[in-house]
Amino acid sequence: MTAMALHADEEWFCRTAWRRIAVGPQRPDIVHAHALHQAARLRVGGVPVVINLPGEPNARYKEDLQHADALVADGWAAEHLSSRLERSIDRVPKGVDIERFRPDGPTVRETLHLSDRRVVIAVARLVPIKNVRLLIDAMAMVRARVLDTHLLIVGDGPAGASLRSRAIELDLADSVTFAGSVPHSQTPAFYRAADVFALPSDFDNSPNAILEAMACGLPVVATDVGGVRDFVADRAGGALVPPRDPAALARALESYLTQPAAARAAGAHNRSVVSTEFSWRASALRLLDVYSRVIDARQGDRRASA
Incomplete structure (x- = not known):
């Protein structure tokens, strides 16, 4: 169109x-x-x-x-x-349902045969601006040093076929799972199957997927684009890396995959931040303030013109 x-x-x-x-x-x-x-x-x-x-x-x-x-x-x-x-x-x-997206609960880790793997998850539409190809390229670098690393990609889109081809080209066919489109209500079980969340976008205004991953207690490694910095505290909740830099992305992912204590600390920090600042309740109360102000202003205008 x-x-x-x-x-x-x-x-x-x-x-x-x-x-x-x-x-x-x-x-x-x-x-x-x-x-x-x-x-x-x-x-x-x-x-x-x-x-x-x-x-x-x-x-x-x-x-x-x-x-x-x-x-x-x-x-x-x-x-x-x-x-x-x-x-x-x-x-x-933005707000996230912190009761649905939480660290404890069902997981698809065993179902996807990932119990003995270190898992990086990406949840995104497979379109050029999300640049999932960058993540696949970075994973090839990570896997050269951390052999049990696995990438779980949740989402679908027009770039899907080329991304699958790229994984094969880099000899990652057995190290990348393309889960396809998953109903939103089922995504918490996929987040819980991972050790690190990755967002490789060229631009993202305020990605919901980051908040969902944070609510599930994951460290976040993301490109420093758009409004991502509003959510992710660099070094406290994860790592922000330059866009379109697969080596920097690989280094940050490897850091959390090989240091489980640091990953747990970052995940706990993220869960706390989301629970206090980005819950549905916090978002709704802020929006209610805006609604109340504009309704009162309109009513005042009508009284003044009466």
């Missing part, structure tokens, strides 16, 4: 949604749109509109976003977009 076609499709969706809201039996207190930048411009009635920004919007939407009652974002977007859009952005951190 081209950018213009996508724009038209989103425009149609927003108009249709507002028509349904207008004739509905109950007026909502607020409309929260995720990356539907036209939603505020097309609003029907005085319903407050909050728009979530997962990344930098196309320049065509800059004027649309001025109509929103609030913009919310996290990660790289929260830090950089305010000046580019010339308006304030509320930072609302």
